[in-house]
Amino acid sequence: MSLREHASPLRVANFRYFFLGEVVNTAGSSMSGIALAFAVLRIDDSPTALGLVVAAATVPMVAFMLIGGALADRLPRALVLRGCNLVQGVVQAIVATLVLTGVAEIWHLVALSFVTGTVFAVSYPAFHGMVPVLLSPEERKSGFLLIGQSDALLRIAGPVLSGILVATVGPGWALAVDAATYVVAAAFLSLVRLPFGERPERQTSVIGDFVVGWSFARQLGWVIPASCCALVFNALRSGSIGVLGPTIADDTIGSQGWGLAVSGQAIGLFVATLVLVKITIHRPMRVIMIGFAVMAAPMLLLGTWVNTYALVVAFFVAGAASSVLGLAWNLTVQEKVPEQMLSRIMAIDGFFSFVAMPIGQVLVGPLSAQFGIRGVELGAFAISILVMLVGLSIPAVNNLRLVGPAAKASPGEDAPAIGEPDRASDAT
Incomplete structure (x- = not known):
């Protein structure tokens, strides 16, 4: 497969907007973990407090994941992702504001982390159902690899940048940047134009x-x-x-x-x-x-x-x-x-x-x-x-x-x- 073939998914407008939204989203998410951890530790310098905040996101993420998958299959996935990004952006903006103004308490972050985990339970399965809808079978491998490459690079650079922001201007500003990336990602996803798929088996x-x-x-x-x-x-x-x-x-x-x-x-x-x-x-x-x-x-x-x-x-x-x-x-x-x-x-x-x-x-x-x-x-x-x-x-x-795409059996055989x-x- 040539480099040009590898990049071919980006010539598909819907995938290109989806990919750009994912890049922006991952850039923010790769920064938020470190920023939130240091924000918590500045409020209460104890592993227990940090554990509570992390668990507050993990519990609903696990509890609602299966229902989130059913919801993502029931509705247009691009719409689901747009809504999830907007909600996440609002939640992270509230977190950033509380931290920047110095009024954040652990219970605030626990409650907001619970909302974040709940939204992730819906956005995760919706995201992973997008590539096969946006690309032809011949282009999907290249699409998955492009997403994998961008994620790897951002997860190298994101924590470094977050560490610099936390050390220089504080964790609140790093969280504010993450909030902005959710809104930008939602804007890119709003450009994805897909017909509403009928669900006769719904x-x-x-x-x-x-x-x-x-x-x-x-x-x-x-x-x-x-x-x-x-x-x-x-x-x-x-x-x-x-x-x-x-x-x-x-x-x-x-x-x-x-x-x-x-x-x-x-x-x-x-x-x-x-x-x-x-x-x-x-x-x-x-x-x-x-x-x-x-x-x-x-x-x-x-x-x-x-x-x-x-x-x-x-x-x-x-x-x-x-x-x-x-x-x-x-x-x-x-x-x-x-x-x-x-x-x-x-x-x-x-x-x-x-x-x-x-x-x-x-x-x-x-x-x-x-x-x-x-x-x-x-x-x-x-x-x-x-x-x-x-x-x-x-x-x-x-x-x-x-x-493979060329030899793929019919859906009834597959x-x-x-x-x-x-x-x-x-x-x-």
């Missing part, structure tokens, strides 16, 4: 749509098993790397060494998107399961040999595996799932992925006290390998193939019709 309620979506995911045969594997792996990763990683680094390579090591992940993510342009994925679920094991490389080093440069390499490899894994999943969903079910399937994946993170973060402390920090790291690595082996042992996962039994799944 149920009388959002709950009914969710039930149909869950039934369809079970019929496919690979969605639930793959999402369960993701649940276990994300629980392991959030605890062993997100919590124990900095703890180990503090006693060994220091915060500076840890920051350098973790930056290798974003670089690996970006480099992989350049290589993936020329690679065709045929067995996506095999790629995903192997990707889980490869992404566990930092766990092995944290449990054995903590060296800054070795960890940079391990995180680089993990970032590259994450990029391959993400592309494999996106290509699978866009080929095997009909347009009217996209957001619900992505919401199921998102629910399983996000619900696991606080589980890992909570359990890792007691487990470390019982087995030692290094023991937990090595145990997490071993279980990650087990997750791969279990996933590959499931026929519906291991045997799934991508046929996936079971909504409400019909999946004969292939029964056979396995």
Whole structure:
């Protein structure tokens, strides 16, 4: 695939406006995490206060994700995203104002974070259902890779810029910039012109749509098993790397060494998107399961040999595996799932992925006290390998193939019709 072919999605006006909105949105979001954390710590310098604010966003995000997917499939997704960005912009503007004026209290930030998490539960599945609607099958891989490249670059530069703003003018201004990016993103999304897709299969309620979506995911045969594997792996990763990683680094390579090591992940993510342009994925679920094991490389080093440069390499490899894994999943969903079910399937994946993170973060402390920090790291690595082996042992996962745009079967052959039994799944 040539560079010109890789950039071809940008010639599609609707995708171009959607992509610009995503770039602006990600630029702001990549700054907001650091800014909000320091804003909280300036009000109450305690991990408990910061944990409350973070949890206030996580809980509704997980609780409402499945319903959010049904809502995103029920309404025009571009409209849903515009509305979510505007609400997020208003909420973040209120947060920024409270922080800048010095009147912010922890309960204010907890309440506003709850709203943010609720909105994200709707915007996440809506966003992940957009590319197959905006682009032809031949252009979708390039579209996914463009989004992946921009996200990787922004997540390298965003935290750096946020840190500078926090150190010079304060976290409130960084939050104000994030609020502005939501409004700009909504403006770009308002330029996306798509006809309202009829939904003849739409149920009388959002709950009914969710039930149909869950039934369809079970019929496919690979969605639930793959999402369960993701649940276990994300629980392991959030605890062993997100919590124990900095703890180990503090006693060994220091915060500076840890920051350098973790930056290798974003670089690996970006480099992989350049290589993936020329690679065709045929067995996506095999790629995903192997990707889980490869992404566990930092766990092995944290449990054995903590060296800054070795960890940079391990995180680089993990970032590259994450990029391959993400592309494999996106290509699978866009080929095997009909347009009217996209957001619900992505919401199921998102629910399983996000619900696991606080589980890992909570359990890792007691487990470390019982087995030692290094023991937990090595145990997490071993279980990650087990997750791969279990996933590959499931026929519906291991045997799934991508046929590509040219050879793609009819919708009736590609996936079971909504409400019909999946004969292939029964056979396995």
